[in-house]
Amino acid sequence: MGVQVKKGRRDRNVRKRATVYTSSYRGGASWFVLELAAGMAAAGGDVLLISPRADPEEREALVTGIRRIELPRGAYGEGSKLVRLSRTLMRILSTFVAYARARGHGRSYVISFYDWLIVLVLQMLWIRLLGGHIVYVVHDARPHAWASPGARRRLESWLLKASYYLPQQLVTLTEVAREQVINEFGRRGPISVIPHGAYSSSEIPSASGKRNLLAFGMLRRNKRILETIEGMRVAVADGARATLTIAGGPHKEDVDYWTECETRLLGTEGYIHTEIEFIPEARLDQLLAKCDALILPYEEFSSQSGVAVLAACSGRLLVCTEAGGLGELIANGLEAVVIERPVTAETVADAIRRFDALPIEQVQAKAERSKAALDHYFSWVRIGGEYLKLCRRA
The missing domain is CATH 3.40.50.2000 (Glycogen Phosphorylase B;)
Known part of the structure; x- marks a missing residue:
């Protein structure tokens, strides 16, 4: 049997x-x-x-x-x-x-x-x-x-x-x-x-204190890349020390959006850098290591941001709105520099100025507390x- x-x-x-x-x-x-x-x-x-x-x-x-x-x-x-x-x-x-x-x-x-x-x-x-x-x-x-x-x-x-x-x-x-x-x-x-x-990632060193901001991912309209560029221009004109790296590829259904954004980059060569292509994992680790915070001025957004989760669980501060899942991250312990909505060049510039004014010790402390709060949740x-x-x- x-x-x-x-x-x-x-x-x-x-x-x-x-x-x-x-x-x-x-x-x-x-x-x-x-x-x-x-x-x-x-x-x-x-x-x-x-x-x-x-x-x-x-x-x-x-x-x-x-x-x-x-x-x-x-x-x-x-x-x-x-x-x-x-x-x-x-x-x-x-x-x-x-x-x-x-x-x-x-x-x-x-x-x-x-x-x-x-x-x-x-x-x-x-x-x-x-x-x-x-x-x-x-x-x-x-x-x-x-x-x-x-x-x-x-x-x-x-x-x-x-x-x-x-x-x-x-x-x-x-x-x-x-x-x-x-x-x-x-x-x-x-x-x-x-x-x-939370995506597993390489060990990311502590923030450098060089005020580097990173805008990463698919370059879609709802990520307000245009307002981010203009906001950086305003903040730097007001004396902010921050720099910005924009890294990622245009959205295939709206490639004209990045073309429009490119026209606004004239005169920003000293503080805005771009890598407009698919970003492989090894390069993403390098970009995370180089930046002090990620900027996500999202609107018309109802989902969760994998970029935000990766950044927070890698020990990086977020400068972001409370749209969609970003607001739920904040409710669950994320300590962010909040960008007010509706997103405009001025609301982005205001958030950049507040980020720029933070001592690097506070930037790192906020990031570490956020990571500790979110590790189990994610x-x-x-x-x-x-x-x-x-x-x-x-």
């Missing part, structure tokens, strides 16, 4: 199983999913990861020992437009096959980031047909910029709404985003709020446990 497994124990093991998916392989999107999968596994979950291999390769260490269905990376890399499109189509098709294979692992699918909305909706329908339970992580309730113009935007809006109706469970990173999904899109099903975890193991609870409801 074979060994009999008690039904209750078998059911408990099944409820610990989860499939975690992303199409992303680099940047904060990929990093988020790898940390989440690792956190869920560390919290006791039996995790199957569906994703491309990460770039940089070193991040693969996060998911060592986790079962994997590896996807092709898609459009990025060398080759003609046709070759890159073929790669993307291959990844999309292979994802449908991977979802079917993963159904034998368990019912729960945790989905974060996607190629295109129409593909996401088709994938969700496919999972529902397979009898799966979808936990969808909503990073931004409303897109920073719509991908389609005119009449096609109505289709895009409908697809976005469908992506909020098809999952049995939604997760937002902030309470503000949760309310937005309910009020603007009419979602009536379960929505949980689970914060963005533990990936704790966060992974919260996702497992949602998966066990399937």
